Amino acid sequence: MLYLAHLSLLHFKNYDHLQINLHSGVNVFTGPNGLGKTNLMDAIHYLCMCKSFLSTDSANIKRGAPAAMIQGNFLQDETAFEVLCTLRKDQKKVVKLNSEEYTKLADHVGRFPIVIIAPQDQMLIYEGSDVRRRFIDSLLSQTDRVYLEKLMLYNRILQQRNALLKTGQTAYELYEFYDKQLVDAGQHIYDKRKSFFLMFKPLFLQHFLSITQTVESADIQYQTQLDSNDMKTLLAQNFERDLRSAFTNAGIHKDDILFTINEFPVKRFASQGQQKSITIALKLAQFTYISSHNKPLLILDDIYDKLDEHRLTHLMQLMQNNSFGQVFITDTHPNRVANIFNKYNTPIQSFAIDKLKS
Amino acid sequence: MITYPSKIFEDAVNEFARLPGIGRKSALRMVLFMLKQDVSTVQHFSETIQRLRAEIKYCNHCHNISETEICSICADNKRDKNLLCIVENVRDVIAIENTQQYRGLYHVLGGIISPLDGIGPAQLNIQSLIDKATSGQIKEVVMALATTMEGDTTVFYLYKKLHPLGVSITTIARGVSVGGEIEYADEITLGRSILNRVAYENSITK
Numbered sequence: 277m278l279y280l281a282h283l284s285l286l287h288f289k290n291y292d293h294l295q296i297n298l299h300s301g302v303n304v305f306t307g308p309n310g311l312g313k314t315n316l317m318d319a320i321h322y323l324c325m326c327k328s329f330l331s332t333d334s335a336n337i338k339r340g341a342p343a344a345m346i347q348g349n350f351l352q353d354e355t356a357f358e359v360l361c362t363l364r365k366d367q368k369k370v371v372k373l374n375s376e377e378y379t380k381l382a383d384h385v386g387r388f389p390i391v392i393i394a395p396q397d398q399m400l401i402y403e404g405s406d407v408r409r410r411f412i413d414s415l416l417s418q419t420d421r422v423y424l425e426k427l428m429l430y431n432r433i434l435q436q437r438n439a440l441l442k443t444g445q446t447a448y449e450l451y452e453f454y455d456k457q458l459v460d461a462g463q464h465i466y467d468k469r470k471s472f473f474l475m476f477k478p479l480f481l482q483h484f485l486s487i488t489q490t491v492e493s494a495d496i497q498y499q500t501q502l503d504s505n506d507m508k509t510l511l512a513q514n515f516e517r518d519l520r521s522a523f524t525n526a527g528i529h530k531d532d533i534l535f536t537i538n539e540f541p542v543k544r545f546a547s548q549g550q551q552k553s554i555t556i557a558l559k560l561a562q563f564t565y566i567s568s569h570n571k572p573l574l575i576l577d578d579i580y581d582k583l584d585e586h587r588l589t590h591l592m593q594l595m596q597n598n599s600f601g602q603v604f605i606t607d608t609h610p611n612r613v614a615n616i617f618n619k620y621n622t623p624i625q626s627f628a629i630d631k632l633k634s
Numbered sequence: 635m636i637t638y639p640s641k642i643f644e645d646a647v648n649e650f651a652r653l654p655g656i657g658r659k660s661a662l663r664m665v666l667f668m669l670k671q672d673v674s675t676v677q678h679f680s681e682t683i684q685r686l687r688a689e690i691k692y693c694n695h696c697h698n699i700s701e702t703e704i705c706s707i708c709a710d711n712k713r714d715k716n717l718l719c720i721v722e723n724v725r726d727v728i729a730i731e732n733t734q735q736y737r738g739l740y741h742v743l744g745g746i747i748s749p750l751d752g753i754g755p756a757q758l759n760i761q762s763l764i765d766k767a768t769s770g771q772i773k774e775v776v777m778a779l780a781t782t783m784e785g786d787t788t789v790f791y792l793y794k795k796l797h798p799l800g801v802s803i804t805t806i807a808r809g810v811s812v813g814g815e816i817e818y819a820d821e822i823t824l825g826r827s828i829l830n831r832v833a834y835e836n837s838i839t840k
Binding site: 432457 | 756
């Protein structure tokens, strides 16, 4: 099992410096708002994903300091790994694994997988389709390198094609070439997304059912123009329109995920509570999906006060069944989480954030 | 803002700082170096630069740099006029010439097609290439462009334009570098090398 044994911070966000030993099971961080619970979670996120889940790199250096450093010691089946992430003002960030620097950060992403459940997850429902595509892409890229390469190629060609459309030139030979590449990469990405949903959907439904314990029937649908026509036909059909609108109207860059409850779109018709159930089920499904490769760390940031009885029970059952590996939980209330875990006889390691910092 | 001891001095720093890759600190070093040299040395230096701009032209045939209307390569009678190598810029001509393996002529495009950077076919020396191919003297065109997406785009575009004219079109080989270990070759290159393997008889160094 993978876990983070030790974390050390220097000039990261509101931390001057911090050294902390972590438990391989459940770690709970409590304290009032604004002291840095979420920032601590963000540091762990950095070690796994090379980036913040909240803000840009430069915003994460403590004010007045020239650089920030996040260092973590992972243990996986008795093997130790040291990850070091250094952020400097106006310079490229550096990530090292066992003192060896990565030339491509993408090589690190996925090595120590992580799933985070946080209030911002609501964005997956509210925001534009790009947020939902990024959710699928980041999941697939972590487990499939060819997917990432095809996706990068697709986006590059799409940019070139759109730039060409903007010039208004009718260089058909160029469109022919770009379209051929888009068809090849696009069709590959479509196939991968399609088979991903076949695996992902049952995981999602299973978690949703356990969370809600109701007769409500939720559904998650991969929406894509490629279901009705293949990429080649789509490009051909839309070519005149593309020329007029000066961008590419059809393709996998228009894909979306549709969430429904009782066949109504969640975005417009669901209650706050239903939306929360959807996002938590989505994230737990993400966790289960990645677990088949390598069990991720799990962060539950600031969500315990918002869980109703059913969601709480489901989460705690998963904890008891050892479905999770290492878990990090933050909460404003000093004893709430501890009391819940006591009730379920699950041992935890508690940290009061104000004591950590002094 | 840095203040300099003299206006002339400052002007010189500004001029050097225009060069690609040269910042103000490097420009300052260069100016101080120039000041230390003999007047005649600096005179020679600036005359060379002036002559460079005034006397260097682009070859009417291949767009390579040249001192005459037709460059020395195009004017060379011993070169194979049926063979034409397409390159992106003058640096590529120099690189291929240094291999001493090529005896045909060149055609310098002046860039590769990338609409994102505002470069389309019209911005490149493509019409003159088509004219050349139409004239019927060229039998083979060798594409020696970067193996990037933009390079591939350009090759495809040229292929579409030249193929109907009846010229044979080849591209330089892509594969494992000479002296390279298989295990260090990147996957895409290695994969292509396997797919485009060559008959051993053809690979024996001649």
